[in-house]
Amino acid sequence: MFCVAIDGPAAAGKGTISRAVAEHFGFAHLDTGLLYRAVGAKMMAGVPPVEAAQNLLPQDLDDPDLRGPEVAQAASKVAVIAEVRAALVDFQRAFARRSGGAVMDGRDIGTVICPRAEAKLFVTASAEVRAKRRFQELAAKGLANSLEEVLADVKARDERDMNRAEAPLRPAEDAVLIDTSELDVDAAIAAAIQAVTERGAA
Numbered sequence: 001m002f003c004v005a006i007d008g009p010a011a012a013g014k015g016t017i018s019r020a021v022a023e024h025f026g027f028a029h030l031d032t033g034l035l036y037r038a039v040g041a042k043m044m045a046g047v048p049p050v051e052a053a054q055n056l057l058p059q060d061l062d063d064p065d066l067r068g069p070e071v072a073q074a075a076s077k078v079a080v081i082a083e084v085r086a087a088l089v090d091f092q093r094a095f096a097r098r099s100g101g102a103v104m105d106g107r108d109i110g111t112v113i114c115p116r117a118e119a120k121l122f123v124t125a126s127a128e129v130r131a132k133r134r135f136q137e138l139a140a141k142g143l144a145n146s147l148e149e150v151l152a153d154v155k156a157r158d159e160r161d162m163n164r165a166e167a168p169l170r171p172a173e174d175a176v177l178i179d180t181s182e183l184d185v186d187a188a189i190a191a192a193i194q195a196v197t198e199r200g201a202a
Contacts, residue, residue: 002027002101004196005109008123009158009169010072011130011137013180013188017123018105020189025103025201030095032106032113033075035088037066040074049078053087069143069153076157079107080164089113101201107161110172119199121192122171125181127154 004021008014015031022029035053038060042052065071078084089112096102096114104113110120125133131151138150161169171177176195180188 001097001099002119002201003096003114003117004101004103004119004121004201005096005114005117005172005175006103006105006121006123006192007107007110007169007171007175008105008121009107009125009130009161010154011134012123012125013133013185014105014121014123016185017121017178017180017189017192018103021192021196022103024193025101025196027101027103028095028098029103030092030105031061032088032092032104032109034061034066035091036075036079036084037071038063039078039084039088040076041066041071043078044071044074049081050083050087053078053084056088056091069138073153073157076160080160080166082166085166107169108167110175111170112167115172119196119201120172120175121178121195122175123178123180123188123192125179127151127158129181130154 006014006018019029035056038056039049039052041063043049092104092113096104110117131147131154134154135147135150178188178191
């Protein structure tokens with residue numbers, strides 16, 4: 001078993017990096033943000049968030065609508081609820097210890113979910129760079145309003161994630177910091193693979 005914990009704020013590139021790291025090492029990948037998005041989507045549909053978290057199924061993560069901006073905001077809101085986080089911890093820890101290795105990306109993997117992960121990365125970028133990336137991503141899907149609104153959303157989400165009482169977003173003390181503000185995708189992935197290799201992944 002080998003667990004790679006990759007944390008960081010929205011649109012820093014951790015999802016892209018995580019998928020590439022998982023593919024490189026042949027590990028399974030879990031975007032833990034999808035768990036919270038799935039709970040947020042169920043809340044938007046009228047299901048109490050704690051009930052939604054307690055009854056979440058793997059197939060609930062396959063809904064393509066989970067990537068929308070409204071669901072992202074709902075996810076950030078349910079993530080501050082202690083009972084929701086507790087319900088999802090077992091799901092995540094079981095995944096982390098699966099045979100064959102696992103890469104998990106989220107907000108609190110290295111600090112709370114898997115504090116003993118063999119490799120920990122914290123992927124970040126400036127709010128302005130992240131907002132521009134998210135705006136371009138949403139615009140390609142016809143979902144974006146304006147760059148200013150996306151930047152406001154990114155900053156609001158950062159504020160919520162970093163200042164919540166339960167498992168605030170912060171780097172683990174032993175995490176390798178990768179700032180993607182000035183890096184292209186290939187360079188960021190290469191830095192992550194090097195960091196994981198140095199922690200003993202083969």
